[in-house]
Amino acid sequence: MLQNRAVFEAKTALQAKDDQRIWFLFRGEELLVRDQEGQRATPWVGPLPASFETRDELALGVLDGKPAFACIVSDDAIAPEGTRFSPLRPLHALLDASAFDAASLGAQLVYFARHYRFCARCAHPLEAVADSRVRRCTSCAHEWYPRVSPCAIVLIHHDDRLLMTRQARYPAGMYGLVAGFVEPNESVEACAAREALEECGARVRDVRYFGSQPWPFPHQLMVGFIAEYDGGELIVDRGELEDARWFSRDALPTLPPPVSIARKMIDAWSRGDFER
Numbered sequence: 001m002l003q004n005r006a007v008f009e010a011k012t013a014l015q016a017k018d019d020q021r022i023w024f025l026f027r028g029e030e031l032l033v034r035d036q037e038g039q040r041a042t043p044w045v046g047p048l049p050a051s052f053e054t055r056d057e058l059a060l061g062v063l064d065g066k067p068a069f070a071c072i073v074s075d076d077a078i079a080p081e082g083t084r085f086s087p088l089r090p091l092h093a094l095l096d097a098s099a100f101d102a103a104s105l106g107a108q109l110v111y112f113a114r115h116y117r118f119c120a121r122c123a124h125p126l127e128a129v130a131d132s133r134v135r136r137c138t139s140c141a142h143e144w145y146p147r148v149s150p151c152a153i154v155l156i157h158h159d160d161r162l163l164m165t166r167q168a169r170y171p172a173g174m175y176g177l178v179a180g181f182v183e184p185n186e187s188v189e190a191c192a193a194r195e196a197l198e199e200c201g202a203r204v205r206d207v208r209y210f211g212s213q214p215w216p217f218p219h220q221l222m223v224g225f226i227a228e229y230d231g232g233e234l235i236v237d238r239g240e241l242e243d244a245r246w247f248s249r250d251a252l253p254t255l256p257p258p259v260s261i262a263r264k265m266i267d268a269w270s271r272g273d274f275e276r
């Protein structure tokens with residue numbers, strides 16, 4: 001498990017042995033991994049490849065007893081033999097859980113370093129602050145924190161049916177759950193109810209917390225709820241969705257991948273976890 005509170009420990013360890021470090025090396029949004037027998041993948045361990053130009057070395061914490069870091073490599077970096085650059089999402093099935101967790105943190109911090117380069121108050125450059133996630137303005141000293149965007153995702157059920165939605169960008173045949181970004185001054189529960197109404201015309205009741213999940217694409221926090229349908233004609237918001245419809249338990253469409261909280265909620269519902 002990644003102990004990501006151990007930033008200081010990891011910083012100290014950076015002074016230590018080169019061959020003990022674990023590196024999450026991002027070229028754009030792709031991560032360098034070494035394939036292990038085609039079924040598993042691991043991050044880079046040891047001294048950085050000599051050909052790589054790197055910047056923004058960020059301490060992630062301690063992973064499996066070793067200090068773990070993320071950094072940005074130049075866009076023209078070529079993966080050393082036996083390794084490759086991969087988008088993060090498919091790596092969920094290949095990295096072990098703690099490594100994926102560290103990669104997910106690394107992806108969000110690297111995104112922050114790449115996209116928050118100048119102060120939004122005074123337009124001067126930002127710089128990293130030692131032993132912190134903060135980036136500080138070199139002129140006005142304002143401190144900017146990595147952005148996290150909360151989203152509500154809600155499983156809406158009624159009798160033996162599930163209300164599911166489909167966005168145009170989904171793989172063919174896949175349906176997910178109602179979801180959307182929390183607005184300023186809105187509770188996550190209120191967001192879940194609002195999105196149900198806006199996306200599908202559905203009123204909901206008994207909105208109950210299920211769990212939450214960081215979602216590093218690029219920096220969401222998905223907060224999951226279970227809700228009962230409480231009326232309302234199904235009206236699909238075609239601006240946001242390609243389709244929305246009810247599916248019965250024994251005829252579900254293609255589901256979101258196991259990495260997602262949507263899938264965890266659907267699986268729990270399929271098992272009957274939310275029946276009264």
Ligand SMILES: [Zn+2]
Nearest residue numbers: 119122137140
């Ligand atoms: Zn400033």
